[in-house]
Structure formats: structure tokens, C-alpha cells
Amino acid sequence: GAVVSQHPSWVICKSGTSVKIECRSLDFQATTMFWYRQFPKQSLMLMATSNEGSKATYEQGVEKDKFLINHASLTLSTLTVTSAHPEDSSFYICSARVGVPAEKLFFGSGTQLSVL
Amino acid sequence: GENVEQHPSTLSVQEGDSAVIKCTYSDSASNYFPWYKQELGKGPQLIIDIRSNVGEKKDQRIAVTLNKTAKHFSLHITETQPEDSAVYFCAASWGYQKVTFGTGTKLQVIP
Numbered sequence: 001g002a003v004v005s006q007h008p009s010w011v012i013c014k015s016g017t018s019v020k021i022e023c024r025s026l027d028f029q030a031t032t033m034f035w036y037r038q039f040p041k042q043s044l045m046l047m048a049t050s051n052e053g054s055k056a057t058y059e060q061g062v063e064k065d066k067f068l069i070n071h072a073s074l075t076l077s078t079l080t081v082t083s084a085h086p087e088d089s090s091f092y093i094c095s096a097r098v099g100v101p102a103e104k105l106f107f108g109s110g111t112q113l114s115v116l
Numbered sequence: 117g118e119n120v121e122q123h124p125s126t127l128s129v130q131e132g133d134s135a136v137i138k139c140t141y142s143d144s145a146s147n148y149f150p151w152y153k154q155e156l157g158k159g160p161q162l163i164i165d166i167r168s169n170v171g172e173k174k175d176q177r178i179a180v181t182l183n184k185t186a187k188h189f190s191l192h193i194t195e196t197q198p199e200d201s202a203v204y205f206c207a208a209s210w211g212y213q214k215v216t217f218g219t220g221t222k223l224q225v226i227p
Contacts, residue, residue: 006159034214043205043217044160093159097212103148103167105207105215107159 002028002098006108013084014116021079021111023094029074030096034105035067038091050077084115118143120208122218130226135193137221139206142187146208149189150215151180154203163204164191196225 003026013019023033033050048069049057056069066088068080081088093110097103119142129135141149147168152160166173166180166189173180177196182189193200206218 004159041220041222043219046214049214091157095159103150103209104162104165105150106162107152110157110159112157 002026002096002104002106004030004094004096004106004108006094006111008111009109010112010114012114012116015085016083018080018082019084019113021081021092021094021113023077023079023096023108025075025096028096028098030077030098031074032097033071033077034095034097035069035077035079036093036095038093038110040091044093047079052077081113084113086115089113089115118146118208118213118216120206120216120218122206122221124221125219126222126224128224128226129196131196131198133196135196135200135223135225137191137204137206137223138188139190139208139218140186140188141208141216143208143210144184144187145210146216147210148208149180149182150207151178151191152205152207152217154205154220156202160205193223196223198225198227201225 005024007022031052035047036044047062050069050071052071058064071077095105095107122139150165153163154160177194179192204221207215209215
């Protein structure tokens, strides 16, 4: 299957700082990537759809100024959590659709963010 | 929008037994149904998928069945092994619409 690489795997930061998470498609080009958030023992919650060369589309209730998404190339999307607070602590996972039609969704390994 | 329900939320089986996880969906337009396995601290991994023009698909010890009329689809794991222990998510989508996930099933295979 397609490989989606996500870094870092875990990050600890102080409240008020910003954290950047990278998501790369290693063996394919991804015009669209997705960012999910997952709380312990819960399902995946779609935060936003990242489109190469254009603005991201955010799901209802997700603060676009808090969660900045940049998709500057066909293989890289980044999620920046700005002015992080303890309530932003969560598991963040990126994904990309592959195939024709682009149905198959492949996920990165996830990033555990802990805000102190 | 689409709604996917998944049962059971937890499932314990003895090693070697079979495990079945069931999902129902609400949007009759959905035509693609993947299953994901998520191990602790990792991202979900696609393990099998099925399209609406197929009733059953098998890959070694795992199989998925789909009943479009009833809007049901199920994951079957035979000869379970301890490494099958994980959380499994079903999902549904159509075209380029966003993928809707079930609530997950924590499978424990007891050696």
C-alpha cells in the first residue's frame, strides 16, 4: 500500500507555544490530504481537508486560526497547532487518498501531542 | 450525512476462534466500505475493503461481507491470533465524499 509518513511521533510542548506536524506521501502524489484528531478510546474525527495549492477546508467547529494547515506541495502537508493549550492535547493523524477512483485512505503513524 | 454504527464495542475471543464485527450505514449512496486496524499509539491500517458491486471479499484469514439491501457489512476474522488484538474501525464513503468511520471495536484475542 501507499506510504504516508508523519513526524514527529510525539511531542511535548509548553502552553502557549506552537507545534508543527508534518505529513508526507512517500511514493505517490497527494493533491488532497486529511487531518484527523482522535481522543482516547474514540473514533477518528475529521478536522480539515488539505488541498495542494489552495486553502484547507475545515470541519464545523474546528478553529482554522488555531489549526493552521499548509499544503505547499504534492507530497507535503503540515498542521500547526498555534498557541497550544492543554485541551489541544490529543492524537493527530494525517491521511491521503490513493487510487483511481481515489477511494483508499492511507494513514500516517500519528502524532501524540501533550501540552503542559 | 452518512452515519455508521458499529458493534460490538469490545470483543474477547480465544485464540483460534473466529471474530465478527458488524456495521450498518445510513446513506444508500455509499459504495465503498473499508476496514481499518489500529494498534495502540499508531495510525489506522487499511486491512480490507469492498465496493458495493461485490457481496463478499476474502484475504487469507479476513473477509468482509456486504448486504446492500439491509445496509449491513461485516468483518470476519478466522483462526484469530494474539497479534490480531487491536481496535478495528469500519467506514463508508462514496465518490470523493468524506469517509465516515464507525465507533470502533476493541478486539482482544486471549492466548
